[in-house]
Amino acid sequence: MWINRRTDYATRAVLALAVLDDGQPHKLQELAERTATPLTVLEQVLPQLRAAGIVRSERGPAGGYRLNHAPADITLGRVVRLIQGPLAPIACATRSDAERCPMELGCTLQATWSAVRDATIAILDETTFADLAARASGRWTEPVPVTVGVPDGRPLATRA
Amino acid sequence: MWINRRTDYATRAVLALAVLDDGQPHKLQELAERTATPLTVLEQVLPQLRAAGIVRSERGPAGGYRLNHAPADITLGRVVRLIQGPLAPIACATRSDAERCPMELGCTLQATWSAVRDATIAILDETTFADLAARASGRWTEPVPVTVGVPDGRPLATRA
DNA sequence: GAAAGGTTGATTATTTCTGTCGAGAAACTA
DNA sequence: TAGTTTCTCGACAGAAATAATCAACCTTTC
Numbered sequence: 001m002w003i004n005r006r007t008d009y010a011t012r013a014v015l016a017l018a019v020l021d022d023g024q025p026h027k028l029q030e031l032a033e034r035t036a037t038p039l040t041v042l043e044q045v046l047p048q049l050r051a052a053g054i055v056r057s058e059r060g061p062a063g064g065y066r067l068n069h070a071p072a073d074i075t076l077g078r079v080v081r082l083i084q085g086p087l088a089p090i091a092c093a094t095r096s097d098a099e100r101c102p103m104e105l106g107c108t109l110q111a112t113w114s115a116v117r118d119a120t121i122a123i124l125d126e127t128t129f130a131d132l133a134a135r136a137s138g139r140w141t142e143p144v145p146v147t148v149g150v151p152d153g154r155p156l157a158t159r160a
Numbered sequence: 161m162w163i164n165r166r167t168d169y170a171t172r173a174v175l176a177l178a179v180l181d182d183g184q185p186h187k188l189q190e191l192a193e194r195t196a197t198p199l200t201v202l203e204q205v206l207p208q209l210r211a212a213g214i215v216r217s218e219r220g221p222a223g224g225y226r227l228n229h230a231p232a233d234i235t236l237g238r239v240v241r242l243i244q245g246p247l248a249p250i251a252c253a254t255r256s257d258a259e260r261c262p263m264e265l266g267c268t269l270q271a272t273w274s275a276v277r278d279a280t281i282a283i284l285d286e287t288t289f290a291d292l293a294a295r296a297s298g299r300w301t302e303p304v305p306v307t308v309g310v311p312d313g314r315p316l317a318t319r320a
Numbered sequence: 321g322a323a324a325g326g327t328t329g330a331t332t333a334t335t336t337c338t339g340t341c342g343a344g345a346a347a348c349t350a
Numbered sequence: 351t352a353g354t355t356t357c358t359c360g361a362c363a364g365a366a367a368t369a370a371t372c373a374a375c376c377t378t379t380c
Contacts (some may be wrong), residue, residue: 001162001250002161003273003337004337004338005184005337006337008250011269012267015267029356030338036262038339040341043357043359044339057357057358058347059345059346059348059355059358061347061356063355065357076272085161089162090161090163090168103194103195107296108296109236113163116280117278119280123275123276127272132272136269165370166368166369171326187326188325189325198369204370217325219325219327219376219377219378220325220380221325222324223325223377223378283378
């Protein structure tokens with residue numbers, strides 16, 4: 001239970017933008033509704049995604065947000081790391097800046113925490129929003145199998 | 161960074177008991193020193209481990225704690241779950257009581273969160289304190305290599 | 321009965337999480 | 351130009367989780 005709410009919202013918002021990946025910008029209001037997120041939270045999160053170059057924004061009427069790259073070029077790991085921070089389960093197992101374990105004579109738990117970290121990273125960094133959007137556009141209502149296949153497709157058709 | 165301090169302390173304490181697995185009870189004081197944990201915190205955590213049947217205690221002089229099972233029968237996952245709760249990264253991906261995703265038409269992110277959960281569980285539930293103690297008793301002073309597998313060679317993570 | 325050591329529950333300070341608000345800046349429209 | 355729409359930015363407040371400590375109590379041994 002370590003993915004926080006903001007990260008959840010952020011990933012949903014990007015997913016929504018990936019599913020709606022037409023050339024059009026989409027308003028915060030619309031994203032808030034589609035992702036069941038408080039508007040005021042998206043007002044904080046989207047600028048963060050923008051600063052990281054994941055989305056692009058336009059102001060004024062007919063403004064809104066759109067993805068700044070092809071969905072296939074945006075990994076889930078990137079978004080999670082952005083909002084949440086390092087993916088290691090514990091400070092002594094981050095890839096950089098690993099904190100030294102203060103336990104007597106060093107701690108062998110670290111290897112296991114690192115294995116968890118690596119497994120997590122492997123999944124999150126190989127899952128792109130193209131994958132996610134492809135699964136979503138089929139039947140949003142059905143539970144989705146865990147396969148990570150990338151259909152030839154590119155931007156998905158707009159589904160109002 | 162989701163393993164909290166108490167879980168860290170608890171796993172270290174159990175590891176210490178596994179390494180010192182003679183027939184003798186070990187005092188909180190000793191465990192606190194070996195694991196670099198505040199004594200007052202162990203005073204809270206060890207009773208919790210005891211209530212779960214992981215360790216056993218004896219009172220009075222010459223009292224202390226010892227493991228209640230063979231180290232090979234205690235998995236890391238069990239201890240982590242006990243102190244930390246479910247291993248799923250997000251509420252909508254717990255194995256039981258999964259929370260319904262409020263996103264429009266359901267959410268395909270859930271499959272990925274579940275994959276992370278499964279990979280985590282696979283590692284944590286297959287790592288026993290016998291494995292950890294074996295690594296520890298070899299060379300405590302050296303940093304431990306980050307292998308994605310357990311000493312006895314069983315395959316671990318779901319992803320290659 | 322005294323000392324050592326585990327047991328229990330209350331308590332406090334700190335940090336993180338989550339969501340809200342208000343004032344402002346850019347872009348379009350009339 | 352005036353006004354509307356939409357994104358932008360920073361401050362803030364309540365709630366919850368963390369982390370650590372303390373005091374008082376029970377058990378066992380000597």
